[in-house]
Amino acid sequence: xxxxxxxxxxxxxxxxxxxxxxxxxxxxxxxxxxxxxxxxxxxxxxxxxxxxxxxxxxxxxxxxxxxxxxxxxxxxxxxxxxxxxxxxxxxxxxxxxxxxxxxxxxxxxxxxxxxxxxxxxxxxxxxxxxxxxxxxxxxxxxxxxxxxxxxxxxxxxxxxxxxxxxx
Ligand code: GDP
Ligand code: MG
Numbered sequence: 409x410x411x412x413x414x415x416x417x418x419x420x421x422x423x424x425x426x427x428x429x430x431x432x433x434x435x436x437x438x439x440x441x442x443x444x445x446x447x448x449x450x451x452x453x454x455x456x457x458x459x460x461x462x463x464x465x466x467x468x469x470x471x472x473x474x475x476x477x478x479x480x481x482x483x484x485x486x487x488x489x490x491x492x493x494x495x496x497x498x499x500x501x502x503x504x505x506x507x508x509x510x511x512x513x514x515x516x517x518x519x520x521x522x523x524x525x526x527x528x529x530x531x532x533x534x535x536x537x538x539x540x541x542x543x544x545x546x547x548x549x550x551x552x553x554x555x556x557x558x559x560x561x562x563x564x565x566x567x568x569x570x571x572x573x574x575x
Contacts, residue, residue, distance in 0.1 A: 418506035
């Protein structure tokens with residue numbers, strides 16, 4: 409059981425941090441500066457019974473015109489053709505137009521998607537995203553919605569379980 413898991417979201421939501429957390433290595437560059445990751449970076453997590461290939465997808469925002477499916481297929485090697493699961497990462501403290509755009513693309517892609525609400529360590533009194541959550545969940549049916557902290561490792565085990573189930 410081996411497959412691609414795409415980590416998708418606007419710049420600065422914590423995609424590279426999440427990839428590092430999931431793979432347990434400093435494979436992807438993280439930074440406060442948006443769009444530090446210029447190239448698609450993959451990390452492989454080999455476990456008993458499954459192997460997850462995580463794809464960090466920088467730049468999936470305004471100027472990206474391809475559909476997410478095509479983007480993912482391009483990111484994947486020729487031997488593996490599809491994405492088993494999308495991890496749609498958002499920042500629990502900020503909801504922006506770019507998030508909205510990513511959401512619209514994911515909706516069209518019809519790929520199974522988990523909504524990860526990141527930076528919960530920074531979300532005091534629910535944060536900015538939470539009032540939008542119901543609206544977001546109405547627009548798109550998610551496999552699950554999980555509050556996480558990529559930085560501190562909160563609920564990463566939950567994410568790994570969802571990944572395992574998808575593979
Ligand atoms: P990317 O552009 O989506 O790849 O985002 P990065 O992984 O580079 O992270 C952007 C910034 O958010 C960095 O300063 C990270 O340290 C920070 N960050 C990532 N995850 C978390 C988190 O769970 N909590 C907090 N407080 N900051 C985070
Ligand atoms: Mg990055």
